[in-house]
């Protein structure tokens with residue numbers, strides 16, 4: 001969906017503030033969420049009994065007015081015998097003027113956002129038929145703001161109307177079947193607008209027909225399946241231009257851009273970024289899914305963007321937003337989430353493919369900062385899972401922390417575990433699977449394709465990372481004796497998962513040498529030794545940012561030489577000595593990594609310091625002596 005993320009590039013560690021604007025924009029999308037939820041707080045049963053085949057939306061839209069009118073023709077096929085009534089989702093705020101069935105007016109009821117039509121006669125199962133709904137009204141005041149009129153452009157007073165229906169807003173401007181199980185097989189849009197305006201649309205612009213001196217009709221034709229929330233139009237005094245992208249196999253595709261005339265010179269340059277991104281996605285995951293038609297952009301006035309099929313609506317033109325909305329054409333549009341609970345199949349993928357585009361096409365510092373920012377954001381929300389439980393909680397649904405960034409980092413961790421080639425092959429199989437291609441998918445479908453491609457069981461991964469909450473924290477203790485480096489890895493967690501199984505990479509280095517090692521901890525306290533033929537100065541945790549985790553790396557020198565603790569085992573008091581080395585603080589950590597006692601050494605420290613440990617429970621503990629440079633750990637038993 002829309003993505004108001006501004007990727008501000010800075011060299012700061014975590015871009016803590018760079019997303020805040022998008023959240024404000026997001027919140028403003030729903031003027032009154034409570035009204036919205038009460039009007040939507042039911043699962044629609046509309047349309048379960050028929051298959052929608054085709055819609056033609058013939059709409060009259062004048063951006064100077066809030067009022068619109070339309071005629072929507074629907075072709076359908078009953079899925080039950082003796083079909084005699086058909087229903088559509090349609091907001092009560094619109095007026096149905098008449099309904100025509102077999103050229104005759106027919107009766108209908110319109111209440112509780114449902115239009116229910118009595119057919120004059122019975123239609124057999126699987127027999128195609130059609131119906132026309134004539135309606136009108138002002139769709140601009142509805143709670144999900146799916147049809148908006150604005151006139152606040154910076155350098156133009158021209159008004160604009162645009163639609164943005166995801167997730168539940170399509171019925172606020174046209175009679176439809178708001179489902180995530182039945183795509184419209186084929187779509188035509190005939191948008192009649194005052195001359196001087198253009199109407200953006202889905203698919204190919206088949207013709208522009210003059211109606212009279214003051215109006216003309218834009219005919220858009222789309223011959224791929226499309227889900228209801230991806231149908232859209234936008235009308236204003238657009239200027240337009242095209243770019244062309246050529247693929248490795250010689251195919252080329254038009255990128256058609258509808259932009260505000262006052263911004264055209266800037267846009268012509270800005271939109272060229274689309275070309276290498278599309279070539280990259282084509283090489284990673286396969287042909288653009290609507291290759292027989294076009295891709296395009298239409299400028300609008302909402303922050304962020306929306307991936308309308310074959311024509312994304314854009315509130316800004318930065319690399320990240322262009323890549324994000326383009327990635328949705330595969331993830332979200334070609335294969336659409338089959339439940340809002342699985343919205344990460346749209347947004348996590350679009351977020352992750354934006355990161356991949358940055359990694360491939362931008363400099364490494366930019367990529368690294370954005371990846372760090374995404375990880376940081378993905379770890380902010382530890383109470384809820386990526387799987388959405390309450391799909392009517394729209395702010396949770398579009399949580400940047402969970403659905404976008406944690407979703408993206410889940411994909412990155414799968415790629416880390418199964419390797420690049422199997423990861424992309426699995427995604428190609430997912431996208432091209434006959435069950436899913438131009439249809440809908442659940443998380444289990446993605447899991448199936450990744451598992452069957454990689455021959456790896458991902459059940460534990462999805463249980464922990466997708467259905468579970470929180471993330472791991474790793475404490476890495478290391479010490480070196482000659483050619484042997486000892487590593488101890490402790491994992492603690494901050495959600496409802498006891499232990500995250502995950503391979504981790506460490507980089508051992510000094511000023512001239514470096515070596516990467518891979519550990520696969522099997523429990524929350526894990527140790528392993530490695531040979532290394534240089535003196536290690538420092539150890540970096542996960543240098544390539546594969547794992548969604550926080551970490552501490554502690555250099556633990558040879559315990560016997562540096563510190564002394566006694567008695568051991570100890571009961572009430574423990575005496576510490578570092579033989580004069582001026583450590584500043586100490587802490588006692590239990591086997592699960594929690595600090596149970598901590599304190600500071602006196603500045604004028606004598607050789608020995610005695611501390612009270614009577615308050616801690618019996619068992620094995622680690623005591624860590626620390627200063628800015630050095631950390632030394634000893635172990636003792638309390639009894």
Ligand SMILES: [Zn+2]
Pocket residue numbers: 001002003307324328346347350
């Ligand atoms: Zn998105």
